[in-house]
Amino acid sequence: MSTTTEPAAPPTDGTTRSTTGSTAGSTADASTDPSLATPPRLSLRTWADRAAAGLPAGVRGPAVDPRGLRTGVVHLGLGAFTRAHQAVCTEDAAAATGDDRWGVHGVTQRSARVAEQLAPQDGLYGVLMLGQDGAGAETASLRVVGSLREVSFPGRDTARVLAALAAPTTHVVTLTVTEKGYRRRPDGTPDVTDPDLAADLAALVDELDAPASRPLDDAPAARSPLGMLLRGLARSRRADAGPLTVVSCDNLSDNGHVLGGLVHAALTSPPVAGRAGADALAAWVATHVRFPSTMVDRIVPATTPAHRNRAAALLGLRDEGLVVAEPFLQWVVEDDFAGPRPAWEQAGATLTHDVAPYERAKLRVLNASHSALAYAGALRGHATIAEAVADPDLHALVRALVDEDVLPTLVAPDGMDLPAYRDEVLARFANPATGHTTVQVGMDGSQKLPQRLLGTVADRLAAGAVPAASAAVLAAWVRWVRATSAGTAVVAGRAVPLDDPLAPVLAEALTGPEEGLADRVLGLRQVVPPALAGDDRLRDALRAALAALPDRR
Ligand SMILES: NC(=O)c1ccc[n+]([C@@H]2O[C@H](COP(=O)([O-])OP(=O)(O)OC[C@H]3O[C@@H](n4cnc5c(N)ncnc54)[C@H](O)[C@@H]3O)[C@@H](O)[C@H]2O)c1
Ligand SMILES: O=P(O)(O)OC[C@@H](O)[C@@H](O)[C@H](O)[C@H](O)CO
Known part of the structure; x- marks a missing residue:
């Protein structure tokens, strides 16, 4: 499997001086003129001026x-x-x-x-690349894209x-x-x-x-x-x-x-x-x-x-389109x-000619683990995925999900080492530099879980196994829906509302008494396919998982 890790770029100038196109004004440089409150806006013209003046290490221009x-x-x-x-x-x-x-x-x-x-x-x-070096220290580099x-x-x-x-x-x-x-x-x-x-x-x-x-x-x-x-x-x-x-x-x-x-x-x-x-x-x-x-x-x-x-400090230009x-x-x-x-x-x-094994491995290992950490992490007040994966209980949940439920359903693409892939994914999640939030990853759960989790559930049930870890992830989503619907979800000191295109349907079905909750979850026909909705093994596993994870009040 071919992957790329973009290197911290050497300073290069991919552009030449432009006389057209920009609506940005001054070419003065806030990084050298502290009297300027705001650096000038990135544009073809300001970028060319910036590059002509010499770029700092770790900043590069369009290829x-x-x-x-x-x-x-x-x-x-x-x-x-x-x-x-x-x-x-x-x-x-x-x-x-x-x-x-x-x-x-x-x-x-x-x-x-x-x-x-x-x-x-x-x-x-600009693309601000935030990573970690071998010793765990944060690295930052910036690439201006012109495509x-x-x-x-x-x-x-x-x-x-x-x-x-x-x-x-x-x-x-x-x-x-x-x-x-x-x-x-x-x-x-x-x-x-x-x-x-x-x-x-x-x-x-x-x-x-x-x-x-x-x-x-x-x-x-x-x-x-x-x-x-x-x-x-x-x-x-x-x-x-x-x-x-x-x-x-x-x-x-x-x-x-x-x-x-x-x-x-x-x-x-x-x-x-x-x-x-x-x-x-x-x-x-x-x-x-x-x-x-x-x-x-x-x-x-x-x-x-x-x-x-941070990007403005590196670049000396203000970039409203930064990613x-x-x-x-x-x-x-x-x-x-x-x-x-x-x-x-x-x-x-x-x-x-065959993307399916790559796509399946990525959705079921990376994205399912991401969602698991998002719901279970946000319920525990973890603001970021990096914080959530550092929580030993949640790390164990993700390991159980991948090892017991997901990996048996996968065929390794192109000789890929699936346990090594799992470890690489967990190491990427542990990178605190990007600050990816549990709340962002957790939005739209009704649309994401069928793609990330329910295929694994179906395959394990078909193989005669009970996917208990997947049921625990489903339970975490249900608790998150209940907390966000009730206004009791608080992450990093802020109340978080339910963010899902099916919010009214979810709130109607999943709030209310504990009695019958697992049935109401499996009865969500917009989320749960009919073959899973009637499966007693899944219902029992979900009941047990919900009992082990009470509502957060
Ligand atoms: N961000 C990531 O890490 C990442 C990684 C892999 C794949 N993706 C895919 O890319 C998608 C977008 O991610 P992003 O980071 O660019 O998000 P984003 O919020 O920055 O952009 C989402 C885009 O989708 C549009 N959109 C949102 N809801 C829509 C709706 N109901 N109808 C029509 N358009 C709608 C928005 O207008 C916007 O253009 C993800 O949902 C995912 O499928 C994202
Ligand atoms: O982008 P979404 O909202 O579909 O999902 C949130 C994350 O799980 C996702 O963006 C991952 O970061 C991404 O899939 C990694 O490639």
């Missing part, structure tokens, strides 16, 4: 000149993760090959915030996004829109009752019905990732723009095939199926579009003001592309 990149990738879901993962690999691939076709057009989803952070910076942002060449917000820029999706120069669409962003029902079909997806499907039908001569520039704002993608595919077909590959980079089991299935189902069922052009679009997608699966791995916590201050990451980075991509792609394998990615 390619951003101004020379054309847009070939559209990314839906411009959150923190893609900026620290795919955008980095895409830039490194361009640097390794000299291929300038792979600038990225990043599209935010629900808010304009990230677009507004990045536009004044000409798309530049993000355009940013859009659908609420304002839908016509621009649809045009980008349908441009003949766009060969790849990537996504990181969270588990809930897929609007997927438990049976795998798209939730067409979701108001955002329904609005997009109505717009799609209208656009499919429109005569070819009708300009589509006044198209209503796209409201869901799936709807935006479908509308972009319709435009792409209409423009005869050539083949397209859509790469899901979310923590979903079988992510590419899940997304391809949602696209197919949306085009072949009401309200779209049967409309003029729908069948032709479905046939065009089947021929011209691929949906490879991927396994993505890098711990990227939400950026805090403290991170920004934070551990040094580790891994990407395994199914080699199933409809057309050209960045040479990601030259940036450390593994291109393979």
